[in-house]
Amino acid sequence: GAVVSQHPSWVICKSGTSVKIECRSLDFQATTMFWYRQFPKQSLMLMATSNEGSKATYEQGVEKDKFLINHASLTLSTLTVTSAHPEDSSFYICSAPLREGSYNEQFFGPGTRLTVL
Amino acid sequence: AQSVAQPEDQVNVAEGNPLTVKCTYSVSGNPYLFWYVQYPNRGLQFLLKYITGDNLVKGSYGFEAEFNKSQTSFHLKKPSALVSDSALYFCAVRALRGRKLIFGQGTTLQVKP
Numbered sequence: 001g002a003v004v005s006q007h008p009s010w011v012i013c014k015s016g017t018s019v020k021i022e023c024r025s026l027d028f029q030a031t032t033m034f035w036y037r038q039f040p041k042q043s044l045m046l047m048a049t050s051n052e053g054s055k056a057t058y059e060q061g062v063e064k065d066k067f068l069i070n071h072a073s074l075t076l077s078t079l080t081v082t083s084a085h086p087e088d089s090s091f092y093i094c095s096a097p098l099r100e101g102s103y104n105e106q107f108f109g110p111g112t113r114l115t116v117l
Numbered sequence: 118a119q120s121v122a123q124p125e126d127q128v129n130v131a132e133g134n135p136l137t138v139k140c141t142y143s144v145s146g147n148p149y150l151f152w153y154v155q156y157p158n159r160g161l162q163f164l165l166k167y168i169t170g171d172n173l174v175k176g177s178y179g180f181e182a183e184f185n186k187s188q189t190s191f192h193l194k195k196p197s198a199l200v201s202d203s204a205l206y207f208c209a210v211r212a213l214r215g216r217k218l219i220f221g222q223g224t225t226l227q228v229k230p
Contacts, residue, residue: 004160032216043207043222044161093160095218106218108153108160 002028002098006109013084014117021079021112023050023094029074030096034106035067038091050077050094084116119144121210123221130198130228138193138224140208149211150191151218152182154204161207167191178202198228 003026013019023033031052036044048069049057056069066088068080081088092112098105120143130136142148149168153161165176172184182193191208208221 006160034217041205041223041225043220046217046219049216091158095161097216106163108162110160111158113158 002026002096002105002107004094004096004107004109006092006094006112008112009110010113010115012115012117015085016083018080018082019084019114021081021092021094021114023077023079023096023109025075025096025107028096028098030077031071031074033071033077033094033096035069035077035079036093036095038093038111040091044093047079052077081114084114086116089114089116119210119212119219121208121219121221123206123208123224125224126222127225127227130226132200132228132230133197136195136198136202136226136228138206138208138226140191140193140221141189142191142208142210143189144210144212146212148191150182150184151209151211152176152180152191152193153207153209153220155207155223156204164193164206198226200228200230202226203228 005024007022033050035047037047038044046059047062050069050071052071058064071077095106095108122141151166152164155161164180165174167174167184175181180195206224209218211218
């Protein structure tokens, strides 16, 4: 099956620094990728839709300037948490549909655990 | 607006017994429904989906789910639970013309030997 990877799998950073998380589709191209945030023992909250070649679409309440998304290529989307604070500590997961327009087949990355001290 | 509800935070079942994890949904038009499983500190793994056709959908690892339009439900079932089935389960819905998956709050399944 299709594989989506994330890097790093975990990161610890100091408050005020920026952290970049990568999401890659390893064996397929993805013009769209989705970024989710998950708090402990809670559901996934969609943060934004990453679009290759255009701006990301953010969900209501998600700060665009804080969570920068760049869909650099057909296989790579990055999420940068800028000026991170302890409340940004969370599990970040990306997903990608196998085929453009086929949003019923989405593959999820393994997630990135961010801890901000 | 789309929404998904999983009324149980946790379901406990003995190994070998049948299990049910409940899910109800609200969406305009025909729903596309999904179940995913998540193991600790891991991403989500797809179990099964309902798009159209038979109301009983069979998926991975012996799981199945029944789509009930009148009750707007999509409960996950398995005839005989395994300890290794213990994990966090998410129900999700996508509207006909939407791209986004909306997830329920998740249900922790605990299967005891």
